[in-house]
Amino acid sequence: MPLFTKILTSSCKQALEPEKRSCFSRVIFVSEFHQLTKRSSSQTLEVQNNTTTAAAATAAAKDKEEAMVAVSEGLLKPTQHHHCNVKSLQEMPGPKTLSNLVEFFWKDGFGRIHEIQQKHTQEYGKIFKSHFGPQFVVSIADRDMVAQVLRAEGRTPQRANMESWQEYRDLRGRATGLISAEGEQWLKMRSVLRQKVLKPKDVAVFSEGVNEVITDLIKRIHTLRSQEEDGETVTNVNNLFFKYSMEGVATILYESRLGCLENNIPEKTVEYIEALELMFSMFKTTMYAGAIPKWLRPFIPKPWREFCRSWDGLFKFSQIHVDNKIKDIQSQLDQGEEVKGGLLTYLLLTKELTVEEIYANMTEMLLAGVDTTSFTLSWATYLLAKYPEVQQSVYEEIVNNLGKDQVPTSDDVPKLPMIRGLLKETLRLFPVLPGNGRVTQEDLVVGGYLIPKGTQLALCHYATSYEEENFPMANDFRPERWLRKDNMDRVDNFGSIPFGYGIRSCIGKRIAELEIHLALIQLLQNFEIKVSPKTKPVKAKTHGLLTPGDSINVKFADRK
Numbered sequence: 366m367p368l369f370t371k372i373l374t375s376s377c378k379q380a381l382e383p384e385k386r387s388c389f390s391r392v393i394f395v396s397e398f399h400q401l402t403k404r405s406s407s408q409t410l411e412v413q414n415n416t417t418t419a420a421a422a423t424a425a426a427k428d429k430e431e432a433m434v435a436v437s438e439g440l441l442k443p444t445q446h447h448h449c450n451v452k453s454l455q456e457m458p459g460p461k462t463l464s465n466l467v468e469f470f471w472k473d474g475f476g477r478i479h480e481i482q483q484k485h486t487q488e489y490g491k492i493f494k495s496h497f498g499p500q501f502v503v504s505i506a507d508r509d510m511v512a513q514v515l516r517a518e519g520r521t522p523q524r525a526n527m528e529s530w531q532e533y534r535d536l537r538g539r540a541t542g543l544i545s546a547e548g549e550q551w552l553k554m555r556s557v558l559r560q561k562v563l564k565p566k567d568v569a570v571f572s573e574g575v576n577e578v579i580t581d582l583i584k585r586i587h588t589l590r591s592q593e594e595d596g597e598t599v600t601n602v603n604n605l606f607f608k609y610s611m612e613g614v615a616t617i618l619y620e621s622r623l624g625c626l627e628n629n630i631p632e633k634t635v636e637y638i639e640a641l642e643l644m645f646s647m648f649k650t651t652m653y654a655g656a657i658p659k660w661l662r663p664f665i666p667k668p669w670r671e672f673c674r675s676w677d678g679l680f681k682f683s684q685i686h687v688d689n690k691i692k693d694i695q696s697q698l699d700q701g702e703e704v705k706g707g708l709l710t711y712l713l714l715t716k717e718l719t720v721e722e723i724y725a726n727m728t729e730m731l732l733a734g735v736d737t738t739s740f741t742l743s744w745a746t747y748l749l750a751k752y753p754e755v756q757q758s759v760y761e762e763i764v765n766n767l768g769k770d771q772v773p774t775s776d777d778v779p780k781l782p783m784i785r786g787l788l789k790e791t792l793r794l795f796p797v798l799p800g801n802g803r804v805t806q807e808d809l810v811v812g813g814y815l816i817p818k819g820t821q822l823a824l825c826h827y828a829t830s831y832e833e834e835n836f837p838m839a840n841d842f843r844p845e846r847w848l849r850k851d852n853m854d855r856v857d858n859f860g861s862i863p864f865g866y867g868i869r870s871c872i873g874k875r876i877a878e879l880e881i882h883l884a885l886i887q888l889l890q891n892f893e894i895k896v897s898p899k900t901k902p903v904k905a906k907t908h909g910l911l912t913p914g915d916s917i918n919v920k921f922a923d924r925k
């Protein structure tokens with residue numbers, strides 16, 4: 366069967382009309398469907414006849430809707446009557462462009478993307494379309510539909526909206542890292558990196574280094590709280606956790622310590638940490654720079670300029686550390702010593718990635734690994750302070766299974782299911798990435814709609830995380846909902862997939878879990894986390910990521 370079959374425009378138009386579609390019996394999905402109506406003047410259209418997609422379509426059709434558009438070598442052949450409900454994108458509900466503009470630009474929608482997800486889901490249903498300037502997005506806020514999309518992914522799923530990242534890299538002659546790369550280039554790098562960080566046992570080797578950072582974190586808490594009147598409160602815990610996450614990720618990625626948590630940081634290091642903090646915050650502010658059309662840049666140059674400046678800083682930072690490692694390795698080799706080390710050493714020795722690719726991946730992992738971890742730790746401490754009975758049960762589990770003083774390693778975590786539940790529940794309530802993007806690589810039928818190849822999808826994790834049908838008493842903080850009743854019990858739930866799912870999911874998941882689990886265990890062994898008069902209700906806001914909208918201030922009281 367030829368890959369491309371030609372279909373007469375007029376027949377296609379018929380196929381798009383729901384009432385006329387029902388008389389075609391062969392199931393196929395029409396590529397570039399959204400462009401069909403635009404091309405009314407052309408006589409023919411090329412339509413990809415993809416057998417895999419047709420099979421997926423048949424399965425989908427059995428499930429809920431029958432999918433049917435049109436096919437055949439040359440002409441559409443109406444054969445037999447067949448009931449078909451596949452709807453077109455034109456029929457999909459969604460907010461009007463103007464109301465989106467008002468929502469985002471007049472009502473500070475960029476800070477409330479997570480709430481808008483929920484609002485639009487209530488207004489338009491669990492699958493809806495939106496226009497953001499030139500961008501057209503189909504949002505999916507249903508657990509089963511999200512599962513369907515992610516399970517159907519091919520070997521190189523495509524992330525949406527990475528053009529501005531790619532543009533920066535082209536401009537500076539830099540390589541792409543895992544986040545921004547696509548296709549075979551992405552697959553090659555992913556295959557190398559996944560061997561070192563994707564399994565719990567791969568990251569277990571980092572336990573010792575992470576525990577050293579935690580020792581410094583605890584010392585720092587002692588210092589900070591001693592500066593407060595009550596001797597217990599730490600204000601804006603996120604500042605502290607930012608430094609912890611930066612230090613932790615640097616230990617793992619660069620195999621070196623930065624000294625972010627020292628009490629007396631040399632002035633040079635202070636400047637350097639401040640510059641890093643600035644770059645992170647600038648990055649969040651400017652990450653929408655790519656949404657501004659290029660022709661507008663001469664008139665509004667600042668966002669793009671700052672976006673490039675923050676990338677320059679992040680790349681420079683990574684490059685310094687990678688270059689230092691290269692020198693270290695070289696001098697060890699020169700002295701005839703055996704070279705041992707972690708992830709970076711492995712990458713440099715095996716040469717499976719080029720040095721440019723290593724710079725790019727270290728930079729992107731640094732960017733992906735700091736705020737995500739620190740916001741999650743901040744929310745976890747906030748929730749523990751607010752729910753003392755939950756904190757007590759997590760603490761008791763630690764005392765009973767590990768003891769009050771024993772320093773945990775990654776091997777201990779499976780003995781502490783409540784710690785795992787605590788992290789999962791924190792990320793359910795505050796998923797750092799409230800949504801995830803994909804560009805469809807095949808035509809798909811989702812929720813009864815034909816979604817053509819090349820469509821941008823927004824998977825609305827925040828909205829699904831708060832659905833009662835996915836999580837009863839969804840607004841409550843209940844880590845125990847994640848406990849398994851027995852070994853066979855699975856509590857996975859596509860309603861909350863804070864690290865994504867499948868081949869393109871977060872590659873740093875195990876690193877993040879290690880850093881967060883070990884830190885929370887030691888924090889609870891040392892302190893009772895309590896609300897203080899300075900603890901105010903804190904709401905989430907979207908600022909690139911889902912961040913605490915205000916300072917989180919809590920007490921770290923000594924355990925009796």
Ligand code: HEM
Nearest residue numbers: 543544730733734737798863864865869870871872873877
């Ligand atoms: C609580 C912490 C974290 C959360 C919630 C988180 C979440 C996510 C999510 C949702 C994605 C997108 C997945 C997808 O598209 O399906 C992602 C991708 C990624 N994350 Fe994380 N992340 C966290 C920590 C980290 C850390 C610590 C690192 C590295 C040290 C990291 C590195 C990455 C990278 C490189 C990608 C791109 C993967 C790819 O495209 O192949 N993340 N993360």
